[in-house]
Amino acid sequence: MGDATASTSTDEQTSSTGILGQQLEEGLNELERATDGLALSGLSAGLDIGFGPLLMAVVVSLAAGEWSAPTVEIALANAYAVGFVFVVIGRSELFTEHTTLAVLPVLDGRATLGSLARLWGVVFAANVVGGAIFAGIAAVVAPAYGLADAAAFEAVATPLVAHGNAALFAGAVLAGWLMGLMSWLVAAAQETLSRAFFVWLVAATIGIAHLPHCIAGSVEVLLGVASGVVSPVAYGRFLAFATAGNVLGGVVFVSLLKYGHVVRGGD
Numbered sequence: 001m002g003d004a005t006a007s008t009s010t011d012e013q014t015s016s017t018g019i020l021g022q023q024l025e026e027g028l029n030e031l032e033r034a035t036d037g038l039a040l041s042g043l044s045a046g047l048d049i050g051f052g053p054l055l056m057a058v059v060v061s062l063a064a065g066e067w068s069a070p071t072v073e074i075a076l077a078n079a080y081a082v083g084f085v086f087v088v089i090g091r092s093e094l095f096t097e098h099t100t101l102a103v104l105p106v107l108d109g110r111a112t113l114g115s116l117a118r119l120w121g122v123v124f125a126a127n128v129v130g131g132a133i134f135a136g137i138a139a140v141v142a143p144a145y146g147l148a149d150a151a152a153f154e155a156v157a158t159p160l161v162a163h164g165n166a167a168l169f170a171g172a173v174l175a176g177w178l179m180g181l182m183s184w185l186v187a188a189a190q191e192t193l194s195r196a197f198f199v200w201l202v203a204a205t206i207g208i209a210h211l212p213h214c215i216a217g218s219v220e221v222l223l224g225v226a227s228g229v230v231s232p233v234a235y236g237r238f239l240a241f242a243t244a245g246n247v248l249g250g251v252v253f254v255s256l257l258k259y260g261h262v263v264r265g266g267d
Contacts (some may be wrong), residue, residue: 019187020104020262026187028105030098031115035122038093042123043094046130046215052083052203053156053220054138060155073208078183080207081200083216086135088186088199095124095215099250100180107259124243126212130221138219139226157224159210160217161234165241168212172245173253175211179246180254212242251252 012094012120018069030038056079063072109236142148163171182202189195221238224230 014257016262018183018240020259022049022187023101023183024104024110027098027101027103028110030093030129030204031102031105031111031119033119034116038119038122039091039126041137042095042126044090044131045087045094045123046088046127046219047134047200048086048092049127050131050134050219051086052080052100052216053223054134054142054148054205055079055141056156056207056220057138057223058151061148062136064151066080067171078200078209079235080216082204084182084203085196088182088198089192090167093123093126094119095127096176096250097183097211098123098242099247100183100254103251103255107255110238113202115267127215128218134221135219135222135226137245139223150229153223153227154229157230158223160212161224161230161238162219162240165237167240168241169245171210171216172242173211173249174209174245175206175213175242176246176249176251177253178206178211178249179213180250180258186255212238212245214239214242214246215244215254216236 019046056076059072059079067075073232088097098119102111102116106113106116127262139153141151142152179202182199185198185202186195189198218239221230221235225232225235
């Protein structure tokens with residue numbers, strides 16, 4: 001009986017209805033959190049996610065003239081994913097998770113647009129500030145310790161600012177879509193190891209495709225700004241279009257569709 005009960009419980013948790021229920025409760029809890037708690041958690045996420053871009057710069061420096069291009073790209077994607085594993089498994093507040101997660105209680109009528117705007121604003125600002133602090137520290141420490149130089153920072157930053165506005169926005173939509181899927185997959189996973197795998201899978205996909213993520217990408221581009229190879233104006237353009245695309249991708253392609261197919265489909 002015990003095994004049968006446990007199996008039934010697991011099936012309920014991993015069904016689309018169970019995942020949606022879990023996402024709704026988690027999103028509602030986050031919407032009800034105190035502002036100072038959200039800000040501190042968001043600051044932590046912005047700091048922690050910076051280790052991914054820093055490791056990317058280290059890989060570029062190590063690989064210079066030694067590794068083949070495909071090997072470098074695979075290594076960079078895995079380095080990029082490290083920051084996301086730190087943040088998501090560590091349960092810090094990441095803005096692009098909430099473009100999906102926090103929208104669900106609003107769609108379900110349990111929360112207001114005002115509460116969603118408060119959470120988005122606080123978490124986004126805290127993430128960006130944390131990322132900027134990390135980039136400033138890394139720009140000083142990495143060259144001093146021989147980990148990376150301006151050329152490595154340029155290699156990390158320039159792919160994100162090289163596109164026109166339309167391409168930047170479209171790529172950011174895909175990244176936001178993938179981040180929404182990450183939130184859904186992590187909710188379906190029952191163990192920390194499987195959750196870490198899903199985080200790595202999605203983050204490495206974003207990394208190897210060089211898709212614009214407004215928070216991790218902010219650190220990447222700010223490393224370029226700190227080393228003088230990217231202008232502040234280019235950074236502002238990147239942040240604006242990446243953020244808008246990430247929000248659209250997470251809200252439309254995950255929140256609305258997942259919520260709609262579970263509720264309307266009668267699962």
